Amino acid sequence: MSTLRLDERKYMILQAIIDDYITTAMPVGSRTISRKAGVSVSPATIRNEMSDLEELGYLDQPHTSAGRVPSVKAYRFYVDHLIKSVRLSNVEAERMHEHLNQRSSQVESVIRSAANVLSDATQYTSIIVAPKLGSLRIKHIQLVPVAEKTALMVIVTNAGIVKDAAISIPEGLDADHLYAISRMLTEKLADKPLEAVRQTFAELLRDAEINRRLLGEALNVIERKLEAGDSTDIVIGGSANLLAYPEYHDVGKAKSFLAALESRETIRKLVTRDGSMEINIRIGPENGVPELSDCSVVTAHYAVGDTSGGTLGIIGPIRMNYNRVISVLDFMGRTLSEVLADRV
Amino acid sequence: MSTLRLDERKYMILQAIIDDYITTAMPVGSRTISRKAGVSVSPATIRNEMSDLEELGYLDQPHTSAGRVPSVKAYRFYVDHLIKSVRLSNVEAERMHEHLNQRSSQVESVIRSAANVLSDATQYTSIIVAPKLGSLRIKHIQLVPVAEKTALMVIVTNAGIVKDAAISIPEGLDADHLYAISRMLTEKLADKPLEAVRQTFAELLRDAEINRRLLGEALNVIERKLEAGDSTDIVIGGSANLLAYPEYHDVGKAKSFLAALESRETIRKLVTRDGSMEINIRIGPENGVPELSDCSVVTAHYAVGDTSGGTLGIIGPIRMNYNRVISVLDFMGRTLSEVLADRV
């Protein structure tokens, strides 16, 4: 017996099976495929091919007398070789663009609408991570006393993103002192990227005149806030969308999916991307979160200015419409970058 | 036939039925009640009483041969007359307290954990609205240029809450000007409540030296941000929790519930409270949101300092455990006020 290989016809059949399964969620039988336009062989022949594809690991059979279902390996092959980029219709592109633009120019709010647009357009669940602030620059720092021994440190960056954190005030520093320190920090740190900030701090700490406790705490806050984007900056849209699909008609599954979505930690793991590929696709177990091993995650990237950016993504059933999702993400990534560009 | 009245025994039976239905979600039959401790009459007698209660509108019968189910009117009566406040166990109170305290002192983050604690403790869905800022005081205002013609206006209030909004810069104002204006605004507005702010602005606008366009826009932003708490300040916890209850085993219902939760507008309507009652209970249709007419909403209030505060609430099935929910909300309201107190 000769070694099985994926010839031209097997490609075609595999693609037909996946396409059909993506829209119907039902195991695909040989007749269905042979009836398809462009296929001119009998069901029996298809069956033989299917049998080969199964042996090769591209198809699974739920039980003897059901049709075939694509395996994870099949989807992997599909997105690697069979994806054809679909252009969005102009009218749809227009509508998405509009939805993003009409809102206030606050970054937070743009991202929130983007999540809605994304989940509406795909009918899956969308995830958007606010821009990572690492390579952004500080515009302004202000220490504002809010209580006896507590001040609020407010950091404004060039992308118009504001971060704040409580910081404790050492003995003997009054409001005027804080004000002076704010001015000094703003002056020294303005327009510097994070790496330079650290160095500047090192220099400042050598200066005996300045309160070290306060400075240390301040640096700490800046690093924490700007480097490892903290937990407030993830927006999820359309979490209920997936319930429309038959794979979630089991309430138990629906519940565990939604519960997983509630953990910021899980989401963060999901959208952490390996490569710097334009579009990142993780199919089923590939996403690394066991609770979501029957979901696929597709992520893309958007830019804020040319220094930094964030991630946008879609999470849906493994049999998701990858073609469409990729097109939408690609378009949205660009649109988002565009809309946020004038914020920098 | 004498007019039907709710006598002592009917009270008891009604309460028993509601208690049972709350835990089992199954129509309650006469045998079940007569077997209960403290009841010493036969099922037949209970049936007669039930029949009366049904005529009075407190019970419904899904179909002839099923047990009885409490009506909305019954729940109303229950919460108005039959509620007995349950004290939380010390160990539980302790645990909740701990969960709130161990987190960072950022208001946002405290509220986020509070939502989680609340939904965990009740196993329903929790909603927390960040403090309304109306009666808070401004601590600091800073205009930070972020782009050619755009500045970010950052407002820090005494509760340590930071609000920001983009604002356009009129021609001919450079960074130094903005800085001066920030100083001036901070000086004039610091520690003033919103009502006084409006007046101060009126005075400032009379002063010809100051740029009116900018001031007008600034006032606008302040009012919008501080008065009608904007859409970013609602946190929802445990939205998946309700799926565990049989009333949501129908995926359609689950979906429409979750979809309703996604609309900030809907939520805002839900937590807008009529009276200034300590605890506000709206049963089923009483909550005013048709999509959620089979949910009950219980809300309470927490304080930030003694000037202002926010709302915390629970949304769950009509047959929710009101006793427990009320206790938890009451405790959490106090705890939250306590935790946030040192922020002012």
Add this chain to the structure above:
DNA sequence: GTTAGCACTCATTTCTGTTGAGTGCTAACT
């Protein structure tokens, strides 16, 4: 006023056969 007894209702469960989509294999055909 209370309760036992009984006929009746009706959702739920269980069992049964039936249907039909689909497979795998074999033998004939090109």
Add this chain to the structure above:
DNA sequence: AGTTAGCACTCAACAGAAATGAGTGCTAAC
């Protein structure tokens, strides 16, 4: 050698039918 028709076989899904049982309402006795 690859393709296809034919056929026996598998198995989930559907549809009744019968059994179950929780529950009611009514009546008559206590």
